[in-house]
Structure formats: C-alpha cells, structure tokens
Amino acid sequence: MRLPCGTLRLPVLPTHFGVRIVGYARFPGGHFRLNPTWWRTPEMSMADRDGFIWQDGKLVPWREATTHVLTHSLHYGLAVFEGVRAYNTVEGTAIFRLAEHTQRLINSGKIYLMDxxxxxxxxxxxxxxxxxxxxxxxxxxxxxxxxxxxxxGVSTRGASVHVIIAAWPWGAYLGEDGLEKGIRVKVSSYTRHHVNSAMPRAKLAANYPNSVLANLEATGAGYDEALLLDNQGFVAEGSGENLFIVKDGKIIEPEIASALTGITRDTIITLARELGYEVLSRRLTRDDVYLADEAFFTGTAAEVTPIREVDDRRIGEGHRGPITTKLQDRFFEVVNGRAPTYKHWLTRVNG
Incomplete structure (x- = not known):
C-alpha cells in the first residue's frame, strides 16, 4: 500500500541492544521505513551494547570483540572495510547487493596486498x-x-589478517529531512587524494581522514556535508558519497578517477537508464554544480539524498527536483523488494 510522504512519530520502544529509542516511520516516495535515531545520541557507545559480532570465523559477544592496542592497522591505517545495508523487504530482511560489496572488500585487500x-x-x-x-x-x-x-613498522609482512563483521540499526545518514527536502553542501578547501598517492578503488581506512577534515569543515560552518575537488580543481565526490547533477534532463556524474566507484552509484546509473534518462560521465567544475537543475548524493549510508544548496547558491528550485524524486522512489522500490526486475540484488538473510 502506498502512503503519502510524511513522518509518523512512534512511541519510545525497547530494543534488544538494551537502550531505548524513538523511532520514526518515513515514507519517501510512499515506502514504509523505520528510522531508529539512537545512533546520533552522543552518550551511546559503539563498544558497550548487547549483541554479537563475527570475529575471525565465529560470533562473539559484542563487548568481547576486541583487539590489542598495538595492532598494526591502528598505527598505520591499513585496514579495508565495507558499508552494506539490509532492508526489511516485502519478503523479509534482505541485504542489498551483498555480492558486490563483498567482492569490493576483497578487491580493496588485493590492491593493498592484504590476503x-x-x-x-x-x-x-x-x-x-x-x-x-x-x-x-x-x-x-x-x-x-x-x-x-x-x-x-610500515611493512605488513608477517602480520596476520583479521576480519570482523558488525551490524546495527542505522537511519538516514544525512537526516530524514535531507531525504525529502535536500541538504546544504560546502565545497571543501581540502583536496581529494591524488590517484597515485592513494588508491581510490580501495575502501581504505587511511583514506578517510581527508573525508573527516572536509566534513568537519563543512558542518562546522553550518552545512550538512562537504563536496571535494580533485588535485586539478574538478569535482570529485562528497566526503562519503558520489555526486550526480541534472542538467537539461540529462544526468551527469564527475569522472570517477579520484573517487570511489560506489555501488549505490552503479545502482542509480542502472535505474536512471531504465527510466529512460541519458547518463553522462565527464569532468565537472564547481560552477557546473552551481548551475545544475538538480543535484544529489548517492551512497550506501546516504542512499539518494538531494542537494538543495551548494556554497550558498540555490540548486534549481532549492528543493528535491523531479528527476531526483523519480530516482529516489525507484531506489526505495528496489531495496524494499518491490521491483521484481532487481530481486537478484537482494540476498535474503533467512534464505
């Protein structure tokens, strides 16, 4: 059943994590969504909660999933990771594009000679x-x-490789209002990594201080997120998202050289072409973004988040545009299991 866009405030609920949360039911494009917001509460610790984490081949209690303070990756930053989402679909809980995310984790390890x-x-x-x-x-x-x-020491030879997998409830990364109304973005003074100093195809922990600085700069100035340029001054990506703009009915992404090849990005390109839109990839300048009819971020955490303003310039009409809305609606249909064409992207947890 399709429901009108809106927010329903639910009662305070107990959870198996031993905390109490306020849930929000959101209906982007008419699709039900439960958005726990406990993750934004400063006093909530990621370390001190109930549950289980998969560590080196077995489930261990959450609080016991520990490692030594002299672990190599803590000192030198060489750890690879993924961000994956599971959705409560019409056929039960399913993980979105699990195979692609897992292969990217393995590829990230390969790039950095991590077996x-x-x-x-x-x-x-x-x-x-x-x-x-x-x-x-x-x-x-x-x-x-x-x-x-x-x-x-900087060499990893002789160091063992460990793997952990954790999962927790997480709502809209850039806010539920952001999904509906769009966010304000600042072009960062920090430059995205050069392709020969950091490998952009790898999702590497050591790449993210660049994102942290850009995000802190933007949010400290009152914006919601940062947009980074590459070392030549062309648009690269957000601090944790890929960027698209819409101009004259065409969907355009920056050349992907210095950005992560996002799986949600690939999803949106596929869905846009299915809907009949032309998708182009070319160099973009910041003023291309200023003059866009629409703009939006994509990412596993960000999903499809409209951009209403960049550097105090209104994008289009200053709210979520019609093409962004269609893509967002189609995306949520797909991840919620309401698009039979793309059911192969969903791996049922109990299947």
Missing part, C-alpha cells in the same frame, strides 16, 4: 549470520579486515 583469509562465499554468509544473530530487520553492516599485533 583476506576467507572466501567471498564465507564472508557473505557471515554477514547474513550477523544480521540474524542480532535479530535485525533493517540495518547497516560493517565488514572490516585489518592487520594484527605481531609487529610494528
């Missing part, structure tokens, strides 16, 4: 197991591979 000691199939099953063990319906999943504490 992850589990097959793709084992890692995929482990992610399903974590969601089941924590009795989650909609959630965010974080696989992470890192080096152990056998040695220090």
């Amino acid at each position: 992850i000691p589990y097959s793709r199939e084992v890692l995929m099953e482990a992610q399903k197991e974590v969601v089941r063990a924590n009795k989650l319906e909609s959630c965010y999943i974080r696989p992470l591979a890192f080096y152990g504490a056998e040695k220090l």
